[in-house]
Each structure stands twice: as C-alpha cells, then as structure tokens.
Amino acid sequence: MLEVKGLRKVYRSGSREVEALRDLTFTVENGELVCLVGPSGCGKTTLLRCVSGLLDPTAGDVRVNGQAVDGPPKGMAVVFQEYGRSLFPWMTVRDNVELPLKQKKVDKKRRAELVAESLDAVGLSGSESAYPWQLSGGMQQRVAIARAVAYEPQTLLMDEPFAAVDAQTRADLEDLVRQLWKRLGVTILFVTHDIDESVYLGQRVVMLSSSPTVVQDELIIDLPAERDQLTTRAAPRFIELRTRVYEQIQAAKKNTGK
Amino acid sequence: MTTAGRANPVRSGNPALLGVAGLAGLLLVIELAPRIGLVDERFLPPASTIAGALADEASDAAFWTALSDTIVAWAIGLAIAVAAGVLAGLVIGSVPVLRALTASTVEFLRPIPSVALIPLAVLMYGTDLASTLLLVCYASFWQVLVQVLYGVADVDPVAFETAKSFRFSAWARIRHVLWPTALPYVFTGVRLAASVALVLAITAELVIGSPGLGKEIAVAQASDAVPTMYALVVVTGILGVVINLLARTGERRLLAWHQSVRGEVAL
Numbered sequence A: 001m002l003e004v005k006g007l008r009k010v011y012r013s014g015s016r017e018v019e020a021l022r023d024l025t026f027t028v029e030n031g032e033l034v035c036l037v038g039p040s041g042c043g044k045t046t047l048l049r050c051v052s053g054l055l056d057p058t059a060g061d062v063r064v065n066g067q068a069v070d071g072p073p074k075g076m077a078v079v080f081q082e083y084g085r086s087l088f089p090w091m092t093v094r095d096n097v098e099l100p101l102k103q104k105k106v107d108k109k110r111r112a113e114l115v116a117e118s119l120d121a122v123g124l125s126g127s128e129s130a131y132p133w134q135l136s137g138g139m140q141q142r143v144a145i146a147r148a149v150a151y152e153p154q155t156l157l158m159d160e161p162f163a164a165v166d167a168q169t170r171a172d173l174e175d176l177v178r179q180l181w182k183r184l185g186v187t188i189l190f191v192t193h194d195i196d197e198s199v200y201l202g203q204r205v206v207m208l209s210s211s212p213t214v215v216q217d218e219l220i221i222d223l224p225a226e227r228d229q230l231t232t233r234a235a236p237r238f239i240e241l242r243t244r245v246y247e248q249i250q251a252a253k254k255n256t257g258k
Numbered sequence B: 001m002t003t004a005g006r007a008n009p010v011r012s013g014n015p016a017l018l019g020v021a022g023l024a025g026l027l028l029v030i031e032l033a034p035r036i037g038l039v040d041e042r043f044l045p046p047a048s049t050i051a052g053a054l055a056d057e058a059s060d061a062a063f064w065t066a067l068s069d070t071i072v073a074w075a076i077g078l079a080i081a082v083a084a085g086v087l088a089g090l091v092i093g094s095v096p097v098l099r100a101l102t103a104s105t106v107e108f109l110r111p112i113p114s115v116a117l118i119p120l121a122v123l124m125y126g127t128d129l130a131s132t133l134l135l136v137c138y139a140s141f142w143q144v145l146v147q148v149l150y151g152v153a154d155v156d157p158v159a160f161e162t163a164k165s166f167r168f169s170a171w172a173r174i175r176h177v178l179w180p181t182a183l184p185y186v187f188t189g190v191r192l193a194a195s196v197a198l199v200l201a202i203t204a205e206l207v208i209g210s211p212g213l214g215k216e217i218a219v220a221q222a223s224d225a226v227p228t229m230y231a232l233v234v235v236t237g238i239l240g241v242v243i244n245l246l247a248r249t250g251e252r253r254l255l256a257w258h259q260s261v262r263g264e265v266a267l
Helices: A044-051 A093-103 A108-121 A137-150 A167-184 A195-201 A236-254 B003-007 B015-035 B047-058 B061-094 B096-109 B114-125 B129-153 B157-165 B170-208 B213-222 B226-254
Strands: A002-013 A016-028 A033-037 A059-064 A076-079 A155-159 A187-192 A204-208 A213-220
Touching: A002 A044, A016 A044, A016 A059, A033 A044, A033 A195, A044 A155, A044 A187, A076 A137, A076 B157, A093 A108, A093 A137, A108 A137, A137 A167, A167 A187, A167 A195, A187 A195, A195 A236, A204 A236, A213 A236, B015 B047, B047 B226, B061 B096, B061 B129, B061 B170, B061 B213, B061 B226, B096 B129, B114 B129, B114 B170, B129 B170, B157 B170, B170 B213, B170 B226, B213 B226
Parallel strands: A016 A213, A033 A187, A033 A204, A076 A155, A155 A187
Antiparallel strands: A002 A016, A002 A059, A204 A213
C-alpha cells in the first residue's frame, strides 16, 4: 500500500519561497491502478519525485507498505516522461533493460529471462541489439516500460509517460499499461494531465488543484475492467466520468489551495 | 553528390586528394626554392636533400633511440596527466563544494605556460627524463581536467535520477552514468593533451637537453647539419600526425553511440 499523508513541498531559492505542494493526502491500495490528474504546473512531477524518494518533502510523509520513504524504496520502478533522456544512449536496448537487474544482483540466467520476457511483453522482441536512439519515440518509451517491468516492482510510478508521443502510439501504450497491470498485479500510480487518459486507465482518479496543490477530489471509475479504445471511450458512463473530472479540474484552476 | 561530381574528385573537392596535392606542391616549392636561389641553401636545403638526410637518420641506431626516448616521455607524461586529470575531474566535478573551492585556482594555474616551468624542472631533475615529464604532465593535465569537469557537469539529470530510482550504488552511478557521459569530453581532453604533450616533450628536450628528438635537433643545428635538422623536424611532424590519427580512431571506435560520431539516424 502506498500512503501519502500531509505532503508539503516548498522550494527555496535564496529568499524566494515557492509552495509547490500544500497538503496532499491519498492512498493507493496494493494492486490498484490510480491516476493522478491535475492542471499543468500543479506540481504533479514534484509529487511523484517525493513519492519515489528522489526529493525530500518539506513536511508530511510517504509510506510504502508501512515503510517511510527516505530514498528510492525497494520494489519501486519509475517511468519518466523524458524517455530519450532516461534511457542510456551508450547502451543497447538489452543492456538498458538488464542494468537495473545487475544492480539488484539478479543472477545471469534469470536476468536473460526477465529481459526477454519484458521486451516480449512490450512488443519489442528482436530489437535487443538496437540502440535507443535508433528507435522511434513510442518504441523508446516501450523500452523504458520494459526496463521497469523487468525490475519486477511491486509499485510502478509513471510520470506523464505518454505526453511526448503521438496520439495513435499513445492509445497503444495505454492499452499496454492496462494489460501489463492486469497480468502482473502491480500497483500503479499514473500521473497525467490528460483527463480522458486518466479515466480510461484508472480504477480511481485523484484530482489535484492548481499549485499550491491539495487533493481536489477523488472519483471511482466504475467502468468495466475490459476496456477498449473505441467502445469504452464512446460509452455514456465514460463521458459522464470524464465530464465530472473535467469540471473538477476547471474548478481546481480557480480554487488554488484552501 | 552526383556521379559526375565523383568522377572529377579534384574539382568537387575530394579532401584526401586535395590534401595530397597540396603536400606535393609544398615539397615541390621546397625542392625548387633553394635550387633557383630564392632562399639560401644553407638555411633551407632542397626537399630531396632533406629526404636523403632522413634516410641516413633511419639507418642510424642513435636516431631510433632518440625517437623512442621522445615517444616514451610523451606516453608516460600523457598517461600520468590523463589518469590524474580524469580522477581529479571526476572527484572535483561531482562534489559541488570542491568545484567552487578549486574553480579560481584552476583558472589561475591553467594559463601558466608550461615552458615557464623549465627552470624549475632543471633545478629539480637536471637533464633527466623527469624534467621532460614534469613539463609534459603539467601542460596536459589541465587540458584533461577542464574537459572532464565539463563532462561531469553535462550529466543528464533525468538519466541520473533514473539510476537513483533503480537504487544504483554511488559507484554504479559513476561507472554507468557519469563516466559514459563524460567520456566524449575525456576524449577531447586526451586529444588536446596528446598534441600539447608532444610539443612540451620536444621543447623540453630542445631547451633542457634531456634525451630525445628535441635534443638531436639542437645537436644537428649546433653542428651545422641543416638537412639532418630538417629531417628531424619532419619526424616530429609525422609523430604529431600519427598521434592525432590514433586519437581520432580510438574516439570513433569507443563513441559510436555518441551524436558527434553516429550522425543523423533515420527513424
């Protein structure tokens, strides 16, 4: 279980103070897929960096399975928005996926299995020996996802992973995330600014206000588990839910903090 | 690139061919200028005479000893400078306090011309190899250090956070993120340092008289063996070219993944 309680983050530079996050509290149950959505500039990335232990919060705490986060926790993997910079250009696709496993001291035979399985799962078998920069943007993000999946995390954080890929690739990758989530039973916290994406992907959507950020609202997405780009997105319930989220985000833009 | 252009490489500017043509022209000028009395043959013998002197040198064991002395001084000096520069660069570059602390000192020490240290070198080591090494190391070290510092500063924060999020140890972050990022800069540094090291090695031998090609040049000049002097100068030039070629080849091999080497990739 991922618990975020009273999280606050203030950036200080000299005498200037910027309050990015004011007071955030929410939980993600084990095996749940929760989307965090908020207006641009609302501190989503700051929140994710606090959750992943890359940034120390000013106040409040983050717990993963009861353990307070004070550095990147075990069993957590992050997929960054900037896949081109997150993958190492000096390594082949295989080496990129394998390196975190080496750091985790997984033995060689198991590493080879995990690399092959995860690349197969994202549809990239046969690209092992390519360098990331030889692949298209969407394929690069698939490599980053494969790297995270091969790591066998219990918690997967995704920071606007599809913000920089084209619309069609994006739809494919959304389905990929749903499919991997169902198959692996992993807990996913998916950050996005795209309202439709959050409703399509999530079991629950947590809406954030503008900066300084608080939780604006939460919404259970009671769509069927089997989702499809055409029928789900055209379903009346989907439209209702996305309207709800949209209204809340609009309200959030006016209502900064409390 | 049309086939018509390729059929006439000189006109289309094939750089290799033009380069050879230029070199041949230079040799021709050096051959003719003294022969038609444009310059005094005592100061610039014709190219063929220099070539003859070069052939004589090549059959002389003393020449090969001098050449190997120079190469050894160059190689040892460069190796020490590169090792020290890389190590110091990685340490200083990854600790912000150290970087701030050393910035002004580096900027002060770096521009000091190495040749200004010749008296010190003679004082400390006389005409030993160590004298040459001191100068070579001093000059090359800064080239490497400064480049490594740039390289370390160039590490992509996203790549670094990726490594952190996968719980890479501090050593693994240096080995797998910092070092590959800095490597292209290291190569630039090594390439610059390799040329500077050769300049300083020859200078030290020439001025201090430590063993090597530089000393032989001075001896040839003192004994009025002008063609031999030129022949030795030519050898130092060739040495410089070979060193540069080696450095570039190594760079191309090891940095095939880097933008500067891989070129544009069609997606």
